[in-house]
Amino acid sequence: MGDPAEFSEEDFKPRGTVAIVGLFMLTLILLWLSVYLILIARGVTTT
Amino acid sequence: MLTQPRTYQLDTSQKRFISYHLVIAVIALTVGSIFGPLQSFNWGGLDLYQFLEPIGLGDYYKGLTLHGVLNALVWTTFFITGFLTLTTIVGLGRPLKHPRLNWAGFITMAVGLVMAGIPILAGWASVLYTFYPPLEAHWGFYLGLTLVVVGSWIEGYGFYLTYYQWRKENPDTRTPFITFGGLITMVMWQLATIGVAVEILTMLLPFSLGLLDGTDPQLGRTFFWFTGHPLVYFWLLPAYISWYGLLPREAGGKLFSDSAARLAFWLFLLLSIPVGFHHQFVDPGIPNSWKLIHATLTYGVAFPSLLTLFTVVASLEYAGRKRGGTGLFGWIRALPWHKPSVSAQLLAGILFMFGGIGGITNASYNVNLVVHNTAWIPGHFHLTVATAATLSYMGISYWLVPYLTGKPLWKPKLAVAQTWFWFVGMLIFSNAMHVLGLLGAPRRTDLNSAPYVPEEWSGHLLRVSIGGAILLIGVILYVLIVYKTARGKDHLPEGEEIEVPIAESITDPQLTPMWLDRWRPWLVGSVALIILAYGPQLAQQISNAQFTSPGFTP
Amino acid sequence: MISTDSDPTNPGEDGRTHHLDVYERRWMIASVALLVVFAASVAVAGFGLGFQVPGHESRVDPNTVADSPPWNNPGLRDLGNGEYEVYVIGRQYLFEPNEIRVPVGATVTFYVTSVDVQHGFKLQDTNINMQIVPGHISKLTRTFEKAGEFPYICNEYCGLGHASMAGSLIVEAQGG
Numbered sequence: 115m116g117d118p119a120e121f122s123e124e125d126f127k128p129r130g131t132v133a134i135v136g137l138f139m140l141t142l143i144l145l146w147l148s149v150y151l152i153l154i155a156r157g158v159t160t161t
Numbered sequence: 162m163l164t165q166p167r168t169y170q171l172d173t174s175q176k177r178f179i180s181y182h183l184v185i186a187v188i189a190l191t192v193g194s195i196f197g198p199l200q201s202f203n204w205g206g207l208d209l210y211q212f213l214e215p216i217g218l219g220d221y222y223k224g225l226t227l228h229g230v231l232n233a234l235v236w237t238t239f240f241i242t243g244f245l246t247l248t249t250i251v252g253l254g255r256p257l258k259h260p261r262l263n264w265a266g267f268i269t270m271a272v273g274l275v276m277a278g279i280p281i282l283a284g285w286a287s288v289l290y291t292f293y294p295p296l297e298a299h300w301g302f303y304l305g306l307t308l309v310v311v312g313s314w315i316e317g318y319g320f321y322l323t324y325y326q327w328r329k330e331n332p333d334t335r336t337p338f339i340t341f342g343g344l345i346t347m348v349m350w351q352l353a354t355i356g357v358a359v360e361i362l363t364m365l366l367p368f369s370l371g372l373l374d375g376t377d378p379q380l381g382r383t384f385f386w387f388t389g390h391p392l393v394y395f396w397l398l399p400a401y402i403s404w405y406g407l408l409p410r411e412a413g414g415k416l417f418s419d420s421a422a423r424l425a426f427w428l429f430l431l432l433s434i435p436v437g438f439h440h441q442f443v444d445p446g447i448p449n450s451w452k453l454i455h456a457t458l459t460y461g462v463a464f465p466s467l468l469t470l471f472t473v474v475a476s477l478e479y480a481g482r483k484r485g486g487t488g489l490f491g492w493i494r495a496l497p498w499h500k501p502s503v504s505a506q507l508l509a510g511i512l513f514m515f516g517g518i519g520g521i522t523n524a525s526y527n528v529n530l531v532v533h534n535t536a537w538i539p540g541h542f543h544l545t546v547a548t549a550a551t552l553s554y555m556g557i558s559y560w561l562v563p564y565l566t567g568k569p570l571w572k573p574k575l576a577v578a579q580t581w582f583w584f585v586g587m588l589i590f591s592n593a594m595h596v597l598g599l600l601g602a603p604r605r606t607d608l609n610s611a612p613y614v615p616e617e618w619s620g621h622l623l624r625v626s627i628g629g630a631i632l633l634i635g636v637i638l639y640v641l642i643v644y645k646t647a648r649g650k651d652h653l654p655e656g657e658e659i660e661v662p663i664a665e666s667i668t669d670p671q672l673t674p675m676w677l678d679r680w681r682p683w684l685v686g687s688v689a690l691i692i693l694a695y696g697p698q699l700a701q702q703i704s705n706a707q708f709t710s711p712g713f714t715p
Numbered sequence: 716m717i718s719t720d721s722d723p724t725n726p727g728e729d730g731r732t733h734h735l736d737v738y739e740r741r742w743m744i745a746s747v748a749l750l751v752v753f754a755a756s757v758a759v760a761g762f763g764l765g766f767q768v769p770g771h772e773s774r775v776d777p778n779t780v781a782d783s784p785p786w787n788n789p790g791l792r793d794l795g796n797g798e799y800e801v802y803v804i805g806r807q808y809l810f811e812p813n814e815i816r817v818p819v820g821a822t823v824t825f826y827v828t829s830v831d832v833q834h835g836f837k838l839q840d841t842n843i844n845m846q847i848v849p850g851h852i853s854k855l856t857r858t859f860e861k862a863g864e865f866p867y868i869c870n871e872y873c874g875l876g877h878a879s880m881a882g883s884l885i886v887e888a889q890g891g
């Protein structure tokens with residue numbers, strides 16, 4: 115754990131947030147794609 | 162600099178008024194949640210309903226109706242109206258303009274609850290919480306639900322009048338964020354519930370009273386889902402108010418961006434309603450072009466939630482770093498996980514990420530064919546309403562109940578454990594439900610007596626039961642902690658009263674652009690978008706309506 | 716208290732008003748881009764490959780629909796050339812017919828309606844998944860390339876006996 119005194123509001127850059135939302139987006143793509151591929155694998159249905 | 166005056170203190174009568182909302186909410190959750198684990202055990206092959214037969218609760222679908230109505234409609238609506246009362250008066254720093262009006266609203270809701278509850282318990286309304294016609298329930302059920310909604314409207318009018326007065330006196334001040342979010346939630350709800358109000362008043366109520374021979378079930382679905390999708394935002398937005406407006410303070414930080422938070426709320430008002438056809442992708446009576454329009458708009462309403470993810474996580478990162486956390490992820494551990502309210506909301510947020518992923522999947526037009534009416538769907542919304550909303554409300558009540566009663570929280574460590582029971586139980590439960598849905602398992606089904614359950618499902622069905630058992634512990638602990646806190650003998654020591662944890666924003670709200678604090682353009686835009694996205698198709702369905710479908714009791 | 720030296724109707728002289736964090740702005744752009752890609756993928760599946768949801772077909776009177784053709788005799792119709800139609804009636808708590816047999820390679824159009832309450836029609840392991848609404852006909856078409864048994868189940872709550880509502884489509888190997 116760092117020294118709280120090092121923290122400065124002005125310099126705050128949400129780097130961890132960027133990492134988290136990036137990982138989230140990756141998960142979103144993978145999970146969404148897996149269901150999309152199930153749709154494709156089950157064969158076409160037309161009206 | 163905006164220095165906040167000490168937050169407005171509620172007097173005893175105001176606290177009592179909010180507490181009554183919570184009492185009903187928690188009782189509803191207690192009763193409603195008995196059936197969740199029963200359902201999950203049934204799916205795993207353990208049928209406990211036979212033991213409930215003597216007290217008239219032996220039917221799976223009566224239980225499921227109670228579960229859906231009491232949890233998704235009653236626990237939420239009573240908690241939310243209570244919480245929004247708080248965000249209105251604490252945010253604005255003034256009492257309700259007409260407390261009697263809000264009391265009238267609350268009493269209307271309570272009367273409605275009793276009126277709807279009796280037919281359900283009697284078995285005259287086993288129509289589930291969506292009450293799709295032409296399944297027919299006792300008229301008391303429909304009238305009761307209407308009164309609950311009307312009561313919530315009346316409470317909303319009380320908020321508006323209070324706000325109006327404040328606005329007249331403070332024309333240039335940005336509306337305090339928690340009040341702002343609460344008002345948008347209420348306005349959205351009042352627009353949204355027009356659908357179900359029309360469905361009940363023009364169709365279901367006259368029909369159940371014998372004044373109409375039949376209904377138009379397709380039109381009924383369209384009215385229902387006009388309300389049904391924004392309903393989920395009615396559940397979520399109060400949690401968002403807390404995540405944006407309170408949680409950062411509880412975690413020791415500040416709101417990362419006041420503007421982004423307000424923008425997200427306006428977008429929810431704008432886009433929550435004109436998306437209802439995404440629940441009707443596989444309905445026969447709606448042209449596919451309209452389904453596509455709503456699918457596109459649904460992608461639009463995903464945007465403010467994605468924005469929320471960033472702003473809320475950044476606010477938490479700010480808090481974590483301020484507390485000494487370092488590195489890319491070290492700040493997460495530095496957050497005050499030992500506070501039950503914080504732990505609840507962090508865990509709720511984590512599971513909600515998966516809820517969001519599932520939601521975008523459901524909304525994806527033809528992809529919906531894979532999941533529609535399968536176990537995936539309850540798997541999905543137990544992450545949203547039953548976790549993102551419910552676990553957050555639980556977290557809120559861990560400071561709110563002490564705040565209202567002036568008594569310390571009973572066993573805070575146990576409360577932290579409670580939030581983890583919910584998290585772990587839901588993780589197992591919901592993962593199994595999603596997988597079952599992909600394998601084809603239907604929802605809303607007494608699977609223990611279904612003839613078609615393949616061996617392939619059994620492992621996952623068992624996991625549903627295991628998750629349900631862990632969740633049962635989570636519910637019991639929650640109710641126990643709230644009860645023990647409220648009935649505790651000790652009072653908080655003098656000078657240690659709890660304050661509503663209103664978070665400051667890193668950016669001064671007064672510098673937030675004015676257009677993010679103006680009602681008219683957003684209201685006009687919302688109504689216009691609803692008319693564009695629903696008007697033509699709704700007009701078509703209404704003019705072609707055939708009230709020919711006679712009623713059937715389940 | 717609110718400082719009054721900054722004009723609230725014209726804030727932002729210090730440049731902070733419209734300040735949106737650069738990372739947040741990039742996230743917003745990435746979010747929109749991702750949603751556009753998803754929408755495009757859905758469109759490709761829907762209009763390029765033909766994966767469609769049931770659309771508006773036709774209306775019937777649920778009280779009388781079962782009295783006249785084709786619904787008075789639900790079941791399979793062989794249209795020749797490997798094309799079939801099947802008419803399915805849903806009622807509390809069964810499908811008529813509850814068994815359908817077609818040969819491998821059959822292209823089957825399912826027409827389903829209800830004579831009482833709402834039902835669901837989900838043909839397992841396929842993308843046939845339809846809401847069955849009294850007064851409307853739900854329709855989808857699919858070709859069956861492989862032999863096997865496909866249960867169809869009711870996946871909308873239709874009353875206390877809902878769990879038992881199911882049938883079976885059997886795709887038979889040629890000459891079998």
Ligand code: HEM
Pocket residue numbers: 194196197198199200201225226228229232233236289290291539543546547551590603604605606607628629630632633636
């Ligand atoms: C105590 C933990 C819980 C468990 C184990 C549980 C379990 C279940 C299960 C297994 C189902 C599916 C039943 C079926 O489709 O046949 C279900 C449905 C449902 N649950 Fe829960 N649940 C819990 C808590 C909650 C909470 C807290 C809420 C809302 C705040 C909620 C809202 C719903 C709703 C709306 C449905 C759908 C009802 C319907 O299809 O008509 N549940 N629950």
Ligand SMILES: [Cu+2]
Pocket residue numbers: 389390393439440
């Ligand atoms: Cu929705």
Ligand SMILES: [Cu+2]
Pocket residue numbers: 834835869870871872873874877878880
């Ligand atoms: Cu059914």
